[in-house]
Amino acid sequence: xxxxxxxxxxxxxxxxxxxxxxxxxxxxxxxxxxxxxxxxxxxxxxxxxxxxxxxxxxxxxxxxxxxxxxxxxxxxxxxxxxxxxxxxxxxxxxxxxxxxxxxxxxxxxxxxxxxxxxxxxxxxxxxxxxxxxxxxxxxxxxxxxxxxxxxxxxxxxxxxxxxxxxxxxxxxxxxxxxxxxxxxxxxxxxxxxxxxxxxxxxxxxxxxxxxxxxxxxxxxxxxxxxxxxxxxxxxxxxxxxxxxxxxxxxxxxxxxxxxxxxxxxxxxxxxxxxxxxxxxxxxxxxxxxxxxxxxxxxxxxxxxxxxxxxxxxxxxxxxxxxxxxxxxxxxxxxxxxxxxxxxxxxxxxxxxxxxxxxxxxxxxxxxxxxxxxxxxxxxxxxxxxxxxxxxxxxxxxxxxxxxxxxxxxxxxxxxxxxxxxxxxxxxxxxxxxxxxxxxxxxxxxxxxxxxxxxxxxxxxxxxxxxxxxxxxxxxxxxxxxxxxxxxxxxxxxxxxxx
Ligand code: B12
Ligand code: SF4
Numbered sequence: 001x002x003x004x005x006x007x008x009x010x011x012x013x014x015x016x017x018x019x020x021x022x023x024x025x026x027x028x029x030x031x032x033x034x035x036x037x038x039x040x041x042x043x044x045x046x047x048x049x050x051x052x053x054x055x056x057x058x059x060x061x062x063x064x065x066x067x068x069x070x071x072x073x074x075x076x077x078x079x080x081x082x083x084x085x086x087x088x089x090x091x092x093x094x095x096x097x098x099x100x101x102x103x104x105x106x107x108x109x110x111x112x113x114x115x116x117x118x119x120x121x122x123x124x125x126x127x128x129x130x131x132x133x134x135x136x137x138x139x140x141x142x143x144x145x146x147x148x149x150x151x152x153x154x155x156x157x158x159x160x161x162x163x164x165x166x167x168x169x170x171x172x173x174x175x176x177x178x179x180x181x182x183x184x185x186x187x188x189x190x191x192x193x194x195x196x197x198x199x200x201x202x203x204x205x206x207x208x209x210x211x212x213x214x215x216x217x218x219x220x221x222x223x224x225x226x227x228x229x230x231x232x233x234x235x236x237x238x239x240x241x242x243x244x245x246x247x248x249x250x251x252x253x254x255x256x257x258x259x260x261x262x263x264x265x266x267x268x269x270x271x272x273x274x275x276x277x278x279x280x281x282x283x284x285x286x287x288x289x290x291x292x293x294x295x296x297x298x299x300x301x302x303x304x305x306x307x308x309x310x311x312x313x314x315x316x317x318x319x320x321x322x323x324x325x326x327x328x329x330x331x332x333x334x335x336x337x338x339x340x341x342x343x344x345x346x347x348x349x350x351x352x353x354x355x356x357x358x359x360x361x362x363x364x365x366x367x368x369x370x371x372x373x374x375x376x377x378x379x380x381x382x383x384x385x386x387x388x389x390x391x392x393x394x395x396x397x398x399x400x401x402x403x404x405x406x407x408x409x410x411x412x413x414x415x416x417x418x419x420x421x422x423x424x425x426x427x428x429x430x431x432x433x434x435x436x437x438x439x440x441x442x443x444x445x446x447x448x449x450x451x452x453x454x455x456x457x458x459x460x461x462x463x464x465x466x467x468x469x470x471x472x473x474x475x476x477x478x479x480x481x482x483x484x485x486x487x488x489x490x491x492x493x494x495x496x497x498x
C-alpha cells in the first residue's frame with residue numbers, strides 16, 4: 001500500500017517567493033506533522049513525504065498511491081484543496097489533518113474524503129485499516145494524545161537540504177493568548193515527553209541544527225522549569241554535536257542556571273514573543289501580559305545574549321491600541337530591547353481563536369472570501385479592519401518599522417555590539433540580511449496588491465512608487481548574489497556539519 005503525505009506550498013509565503021535565494025534556505029523548515037504521522041504508519045505501508053516547499057511536484061509522473069494525507073496550516077488550505085481535488089479526480093482517497101481542518105471541519109469536509117481533527121496518534125492506525133477495508137469514514141477525532149502515544153518522527157524520510165531538522169518535546173500551553181491557536185488545539189495542559197525518548201530522537205535527526213518546535217520550552221510552573229533544565233542537562237550529556245533553536249517566554253532570562261544549561265546543551269537561538277511595546281497593548285493579549293509588563297526587558301535580553309544565544313523578538317502590529325506611528329515605536333523598542341532579529345506580524349484572526357470570534361462579531365474580518373482568501377492568513381498581510389489604522393496606513397507602518405530596524409546603520413550597530421560582547425556576529429548578520437530582504441520583497445508585494453485592485457473594502461490606497469515586483473526582485477537578487485559570493489564561504493564554515 002502506497003501513502004503520500006503532502007505539505008502544500010503557499011506562493012505568498014516568502015520561502016516560496018525566493019526559492020532561488022541562498023539565504024532563505026535557512027528559513028526552510030521540515031513539516032514535523034507529516035514526519036510524525038509517518039512515524040505512526042505501520043510497516044506494511046510505503047510512505048513518501050512530498051514537500052512542495054522544496055519545489056514544484058509533478059504529481060502526474062508519480063505512481064498512483066492508495067491514499068493521500070495532506071496537512072495544512074490555514075494559509076496552506078487553498079493549495080491543500082487543489083491537491084486534494086487533483087487526487088480525488090483520479091479516484092484516490094484523500095485524508096486531511098492538522099490545525100486548519102480541525103478549526104474548519106465543515107469547510108475541509110467539502111474538499112476531502114476524510115478529516116482527522118486534533119492530534120493523530122490515537123486514530124491514524126484506524127484510518128489506515130478503514131482505507132484497506134474500503135470503509136473510510138468522513139471524520140476521525142484524535143483529541144489529545146498521551147505522551148506515551150507519541151512515537152519518534154521519521155526523520156529519515158525527507159531529503160537532506162533543509163537547514164534545520166525539528167523535534168517536539170512538549171505539547172500545550174496554558175497562556176491562551178487571544179490571537180493564538182495553540183491552547184485551543186493542543187490544550188492548556190503542558191504535556192511533556194519523557195526526556196530519554198526525546199534525547200534518543202534528537203540524536204536520530206540527520207541535520208546538525210534543530211528547531212525545537214515546542215510553543216514554550218519552559219512552560220509556566222516551577223516544575224516545568226526544572227524539566228527544561230533536566231532536558232538541557234540530558235542533551236548536554238548526550239554530546240549530540242547539534243545546535244538548536246527554540247521558543248520561550250522572556251522569563252527564561254530570570255533563571256541564570258537554566259540559561260547556562262541551555263547554552264551547554266547547544267542552544268543558539270530563542271524566539272521570544274514581546275507582542276506589544278505599549279502598556280495599553282499588552283492587556284489585549286491576555287494573561288501573558290503579566291510576564292511582560294513592568295519588566296526590564298533590555299536587561300533580560302542581554303542576559304540571554306551573553307550566553308551566545310541569538311534573540312529573535314516577535315511583535316504584533318494592528319492591536320486596537322495601535323495608532324499611526326506604531327511602526328517606528330516597535331522598531332525603536334526592538335532596538336532598545338537589544339534583540340538580534342525582529343519579526344513583526346500583522347494581528348491576524350486565525351480561525352478558532354478568541355480574536356477570530358471577537359473580530360467576526362464586530363464585522364472586522366476584511367479578507368473573507370474563503371477558502372481562497374486563507375492564503376493571506378500568513379500574518380504578513382493585513383487581513384482585518386484595524387481600529388485606528390486603515391489598510392494603507394498599517395502597511396506604511398510595517399514598511400517603516402522594517403526599514404528602520406533593518407537599515408544598514410542598525411545592522412552594523414548590532415554586529416558591532418556582538419563583537420563587543422565577544423559573540424560571533426555571523427548568525428546575527430545572516431538572520432538580519434534574510435529578514436531585510438524579505439521585508440523589502442513584501443513591501444513590493446503590498447504595492448502589487450494595490451495595483452491588482454485588491455482593495456475591495458475601499459480602504460485608503462498607499463502611494464505607488466512605480467516599481468513592480470519583478471524589478472525589485474531582480475535588483476535585490478543581483479545585490480544578494482554579490483554579497484552571497486563574498487560571504488558564502490564564511491557562512492558555510494559557520495553552519496558546517498560536525
Ligand atoms: C514549527 C511551526 C512552524 C514552522 C514549521 C512549519 C512546518 N513546516 O511544519 C515555521 C516557522 C515555518 C512556521 C511558519 C508559520 N506558522 Co507555524 N507553527 C509551528 C508550531 C510551533 C509547531 C508545529 C509543529 O511542528 N508541531 C508538531 C506536530 C507533530 O504537531 P502538528 O503539526 O499539530 O501535527 C499533529 C496533528 O495536527 C495531526 N496532523 C497534522 N497534519 C496532519 C496530516 C494528516 C494527514 C493527519 C492524519 C494528521 C495530521 O497529527 C500530528 C500528530 O498528532 C505551531 C504551533 C503548534 N503547537 O502546532 C505553529 C503554528 C502551526 N503556526 C502558525 C502560523 C500562523 C504560522 C505562519 C502562518 C505565520 C508565522 N509567521 O508563524 C507561518 C506560515 C507557514 C506556511 N507555510 O504557510 C499557527 C497556525 C494557525 C493556523 N490556523 O494556521 C500555529 C498553530 C501557531 C499559532 N500561533 O497559532 N510554523
Ligand atoms: S504563549 Fe505562545 S503558544 Fe502560548 S498561547 Fe501565547 S502565543 Fe500561543
